[in-house]
Amino acid sequence: MSEEPDMALDSTRVAATELETVVGARLPEGERAAAGRLAALAQFYIDDPFTHLETARARLGLDRAEFARHLELFDSVPELRRAVTQGPTGKYWDNTFLPLEASGAIDAVLAGRTAFPHRVGLYPGPTCMFRCSFCIRVTGARYEARSVTPGNEMFAALIDEAPTDDPYRFYLSGGLEPLTNPGLGELITHAAGRGFRLSCYSNSFALTEQALTRQPGLWDLHALRTSLYGTDEAEYQATTTKKGAYERVKNNIKNLLRMRRDRGSDLRVGFNYVVLPGQVARLHRLIDLFAEINEAAPDRPVDFLTLREDYSGEPDGRISPAERAELQETLLAFEEYAARRTPTLNVDYGYALNSLRQGKETKLLRITPQTMRPAAHPQVAVQVDVLGDVYLYREAGFPGLPGADRYIAGRVTPQTGLREVIGKYLAEDPHIVPAQGDEFFLDGFDQAVTARLSQLEADTAAGWAAHRGLLHHTGPVASAEERR
16 A cells, blocks of 8 residues: 555545546556546445446456456555545435445344344334324224333333344334334333333324423433424425424423523434425525523523435425425525524434435435345344334334334234344245335335345345445444434
8 A cells, every 4th residue: 555645535525626636646667547437436426325346347447357457456445435435425425325334233133143133223102193294094094002011111121122223222202203202211221221212203293391390301301302393383284284383392492491501411402304395485484493592591501303205105295396396405404504693503404315415316216016135134223113013114113004014023022022033034934025105104214225125136136245335334333323
């Protein structure tokens, strides 16, 4: 390797010729002719992180021996790796691919080996007070009240079973509202006692001062992530059909911030917001809302916002080409506005929006029934509802949802733990035949994982197992939760 000084790239918006120059300076003298091809290889994966290695080899016009040498050289140049992971599609690598590689979950899936899931969604809510227009919940569907207590006991046993090497293994979410479970606080405290740092995804309608007093265990959460359904009363009511929901949720979060400050709590408070058609021009109103909420506790303001497009693929969630043309400029203005009005707010733009704000138009990944995996990826992630049913995809865990029962791997019971459920499921060599519409059970994470696993299998089948997927973890990788 060259002993020349580090020429780290300042930005991923670097011209290909500049990357080639930096790479050339890093390579041994006899290998510098490869710099242009290596820069091109990096660009393939900046443009499309799901590129197959055989596709890349063909595009470079190299034979297998030459390509293998280029892959070895690629691994030796840190700037190439940085250009990919810090580029417009870098969120795929930093938020998903590399942490999963580091955890061993990817190897477990590819080998068909039983492993406790890397991520486990606990879905404890028996019902929900909203009837959201976009929600796939079956109208009126709920879990019986008598299922809650045994369900909470099952969740506690599941937490006791889990390895404690990853504090972010569990999160609370669901097809129904977690805060409708009266034992949620005790469950959170139980998890915290084992070292788990839970995030809770909630609509925060029930997050009143009385609820926080009645369930003090809610303060043992690592983060509360409120799903935001509008920036005024009209938007909220149109989406949730719940009159007065906007003001109530806003006031609940204001009160939460005041109580957090007074208690000296470490709880992180933030929002999730999905950009739907017609909302692009109104994004700045989010910042106005947060600035108003922050007035309740200026010294402990809202911590984060996760901004997303609609990953479902449903027609009513797709932003039109005309509106998308405005989105990049809107995101840049939004970022500047947030820096002025809410300077401490951490904004996570996710996969595609992060690409767009860096000047690259990236379409959201769309898995189809034809590209779904026969056995999904339970070693990576599963979801467990209050009955103990283990769902393979995040959007399948709604009671009574047609077709979702085909994506239940088994049931956790007092006699059967989650690891055993996964082991039995894999031992049966499952081959689920997807029906049209099943792709809507996958959220953005599920879709990215599905595409990545298929890519790695294709690379391995083509004889590139040692370099599958181009990049691998090279030491500890911080999870998205740790970075927020």
